[in-house]
Amino acid sequence: MIDWDQPVLERDALIESAVFGEQVKSFLSSDLGRYLTEYADGQVHEAMDALTRVSPWRRRKITELQGTVLLWKGFRLRLAQALTDGQQAIELLEESS
Numbered sequence: 001m002i003d004w005d006q007p008v009l010e011r012d013a014l015i016e017s018a019v020f021g022e023q024v025k026s027f028l029s030s031d032l033g034r035y036l037t038e039y040a041d042g043q044v045h046e047a048m049d050a051l052t053r054v055s056p057w058r059r060r061k062i063t064e065l066q067g068t069v070l071l072w073k074g075f076r077l078r079l080a081q082a083l084t085d086g087q088q089a090i091e092l093l094e095e096s097s
Contacts, residue, residue, distance in 0.1 A: 011096075014089040021086010024079055037079070040072040047072075 027033040047068040054061050 011093075014093050017085050017089035018093060019086075021083055021089065024082040024086065028079065028083075037076065040075050043072045044069055 028037065047065045051062065051065045051069075054065065056062075
């Protein structure tokens with residue numbers, strides 16, 4: 001049963017988060033989602049490998065490689081966070097219904 005004492009905006013935000021989490025889940029199971037996550041993993045792996053071989057005085061190259069790692073790890077982190085937020089929202093909505 002829905003708790004009508006819970007503010008409508010809070011419920012709406014939970015519903016929005018739950019729906020978005022489900023959309024992310026669907027995206028990740030799609031061909032494009034799998035391609036992009038595999039690409040991201042490959043980019044991180046390549047950049048980390050290059051970081052182990054780059055000369056320490058090549059600061060621009062090191063910065064570029066670090067940026068690549070941060071970009072693609074951030075991409076994966078945002079997707080994981082959206083999934084977690086969506087699942088938590090679903091659980092909260094189920095508890096209140």
